[in-house]
Amino acid sequence: MEKRYYQPGIETMSVEDMKKLQSERFVKQVKHVYDNVPYYQKLMNDKGLTPDDINSIDDITKLPFLTKADLRDQYPYGLLATDLKNCVRIQSTSGTTGRRVVAFYTQEDIDIWEDCCARAIVAAGGTNEDVCHVCYGYGLFTGGPGLNGGSHKVGCLTLPMSSGNTERQIQFMMDLKSTILCCTPSYAAYIGETLREKGYKPEDNSLKAGIFGAEPWTEEMRQDIEKTLGIKAYDIYGLTETSGPGVAFECEEQSGMHINEDHFYAEIIDPETGEVLPEGEKGELVFTSLTKDAFPLIRYRTRDICVLSRKKCSCGRTLIKMSKPMGRSDDMLIIRGVNVFPSQIETVLLNMGYTPNYQIEVDRINNTDTLDINVELTPEEYENSKSSLEVHEKKLATAIKTMLGISPKVHLVAPKTIVRSEGKAVRVIDHRKLHD
Numbered sequence: 001m002e003k004r005y006y007q008p009g010i011e012t013m014s015v016e017d018m019k020k021l022q023s024e025r026f027v028k029q030v031k032h033v034y035d036n037v038p039y040y041q042k043l044m045n046d047k048g049l050t051p052d053d054i055n056s057i058d059d060i061t062k063l064p065f066l067t068k069a070d071l072r073d074q075y076p077y078g079l080l081a082t083d084l085k086n087c088v089r090i091q092s093t094s095g096t097t098g099r100r101v102v103a104f105y106t107q108e109d110i111d112i113w114e115d116c117c118a119r120a121i122v123a124a125g126g127t128n129e130d131v132c133h134v135c136y137g138y139g140l141f142t143g144g145p146g147l148n149g150g151s152h153k154v155g156c157l158t159l160p161m162s163s164g165n166t167e168r169q170i171q172f173m174m175d176l177k178s179t180i181l182c183c184t185p186s187y188a189a190y191i192g193e194t195l196r197e198k199g200y201k202p203e204d205n206s207l208k209a210g211i212f213g214a215e216p217w218t219e220e221m222r223q224d225i226e227k228t229l230g231i232k233a234y235d236i237y238g239l240t241e242t243s244g245p246g247v248a249f250e251c252e253e254q255s256g257m258h259i260n261e262d263h264f265y266a267e268i269i270d271p272e273t274g275e276v277l278p279e280g281e282k283g284e285l286v287f288t289s290l291t292k293d294a295f296p297l298i299r300y301r302t303r304d305i306c307v308l309s310r311k312k313c314s315c316g317r318t319l320i321k322m323s324k325p326m327g328r329s330d331d332m333l334i335i336r337g338v339n340v341f342p343s344q345i346e347t348v349l350l351n352m353g354y355t356p357n358y359q360i361e362v363d364r365i366n367n368t369d370t371l372d373i374n375v376e377l378t379p380e381e382y383e384n385s386k387s388s389l390e391v392h393e394k395k396l397a398t399a400i401k402t403m404l405g406i407s408p409k410v411h412l413v414a415p416k417t418i419v420r421s422e423g424k425a426v427r428v429i430d431h432r433k434l435h436d
């Protein structure tokens, strides 16, 4: 019988017991940051609070939020809550949208992080008989190290491939019979496309599951990857600031991700007002780390937009679930006053049978926003529709207009003209930002 949970005592704990555990840990965590991080101490003092005011998890709303701007201001050591000599590792964000965020880990922090990733691997059906092929990037990015550690804990044979060199990925995958693939969904789609081009059918590989995350992806993209690779594709979520992948993971029900809420307390807030919203309402996800020693974050605003649900899950886990994030609030495009998430466009494209190779370009010409969508055709589609490209472009533009409420210009482009991603895909080029 396959092992269903990595830490059953926690993963199936009653909601009441979980709340008790969260309260105990939260009270301790607040004291820890107050005593060790002058920045937190000031934030609390400014609100007239001391750790004595925090007696259970319900007191969390008394505390202020923390934002990425705070993390950047405090770079590199300002939020460190333990002596540097207790730390054994850093990981970091790519810093593409500003100053890097550097997160610190003690050995215990790493153990907990790896346990969280191990829960995700077991939930995807992983056991010590699996060959876990990790092609998230290794290095400062948390994807590779996190899943690598989780895979060791489960006892899988771990292939620390890192990203890129797709030829080599495929050779190892075939020769060593990889059974679980860990990478971004866009890279999984690219690996699937390359396998198909090499003449492999889905049943030719030994893969049974994929653990894909680090970027938004739609249900349609999941179905596409599942079909191309002949696997079950599971979602995994996390961010560098709170440790990395494994904050939340999907189970066999594939209907949202269980949050490891013994380590990360989740709230959903209205991004405009900061008001905490009830379960089931869509808003910005806020996390509080309950067990982090070196780099604990209290009420950290992720900017990811999603919904929380306590609906009973058929897998038996009682951990609260988060829906697939639609993307970050700062990934949301405002085009001619309309809110647009790239994932909405992806849904239309895949539903109409196109590949997930697309790129969105936004510009402002004569004071009007323009939306251009480049969609790549497969060689067969390209051959068959050469004479009727315009008709297909119009049809697609109409479907996207129905979804978004604004008209795009669609360009069906030749095979292999859109750059493939080995990590997080770049879906949007916003020229408006470039002129600013």
Ligand code: DLL
Pocket (backbone or CB within 6 Å): 093, 094, 136, 142, 143, 144, 212, 213, 214, 215, 216, 217, 235, 236, 237, 238, 239, 240, 241, 244, 245, 246, 302, 304, 324, 325, 327, 328
């Ligand atoms: O992407 C950590 C990670 C690695 C997660 C591997 C899953 C797998 P960052 O680079 O700090 O960390 O980016 C974090 O990526 O705030 C979300 O906006 C986005 N993100 C992460 N996972 C998902 C997901 C890693 N499953 C940011 N779906 C987060 C949608 C995701 N967006």
